[in-house]
Amino acid sequence: MPFLEPVTVMIRNSSLAVVAVLDDYNSLQVIPRFNAVGAFVVDMPADSAQAQHMIPGNGLIISRGGTVIMSGNIREPNWTKSSSDGGAGKLTVNGVDDMALLAGTTCWPNPTSAPGSQSSDVYKISAVVAETAMRSLVNLNIGPSAQAARKIANLTLASDGGHGSSITKQVNQFDNLLTALQDIAKIDTLGFRVVQVGSNLQFQVYVPQDLSQTAKFTFGLGNLTDAAYSVTYPTCTKAVVVAGGNTSPRVVSVYTRADAAFPGPWIEQFVDKTDVDSASVDLTAQMDQAADEALTAGAVQTSLTMNPIDTPGLQFGVDYTVGDTVTCQVRDDFVSDVVREVQIGYEPGGGYTAKAVIGSSDGTNNADAMAKSMDYIRRIFERLRRVETRKQK
Known part of the structure; x- marks a missing residue:
């Protein structure tokens, strides 16, 4: 099936300068992921004129419709040949x-200090909006304000849009930077990514679009070939948060987030915040934050996999992307949720395939997305109950 907006693949060198356009390939797979590490695979003739550039240290910039879908480094060039190959x-x-x-970086408790001066147990974020907190973590650990030995050349930060709610949070010493950013972003369903802009890499925080009323995939519209929907039982409906207990009195608070669609005993989970002194002025804010993260991660998870078809008015990378909310037909109803991942296959002659994963399977859903999913589940359960009632009569 020919795709409408063509994909452009450029090869960059270790200095991020474009050295060639990659157009001599047999197939290209691109997997962008929302707030996670994406990947690409290129299958090409080994005697291509562009093969000399496909080495570790170099990378690709993959665009569609003028928008960069992904940029990243080459890691593994593998050569094969058989007797039947020409x-x-x-x-x-x-x-x-x-x-x-981001995935290869740790968060230092004292990011501006030398390795021998890491005296703190945590890096503390106090009452700042989520985007500002995220930018600060990147900036101080690997960005322009990082120590020379940790600073990544050509990494810049997009301007601060002030997105998200105010948060108070502790990041444990040497926690993974990507994981810390994911925890902060999921509170307000913010998106973030690192992508090449001009001759630099740029860390960006953005607000995904709610396209649930305009980006609709249905069998009747002819832009959907198949879909599968699943629901996973919750793993935490009651968070038992414990603070203090070391050098200060212990404080225990219980937070409940039950759901009527899954009746039954609660599911308790211990949330360890004993690293927080119970005399801290922001104790309540930190415990509330920890409970919200645990209940969100342990809530009902939904996953929708679909194979969309590009149309002139609805194309991936042009009209919607990962992180945006779209609507898909499920049985005789509709589900709206976040696009988490898209597995895309390109061929030079115009062949194009896509498989999108939509929903909260990675635990980064927020209250709005959860409410939409649970509303659908309740409707399905209610229909099943009515069917059972009719059978019993």
């Missing part, structure tokens, strides 16, 4: 997007 064989090149910079 030419010099086949080159299969694997890579990851620039979000890998």
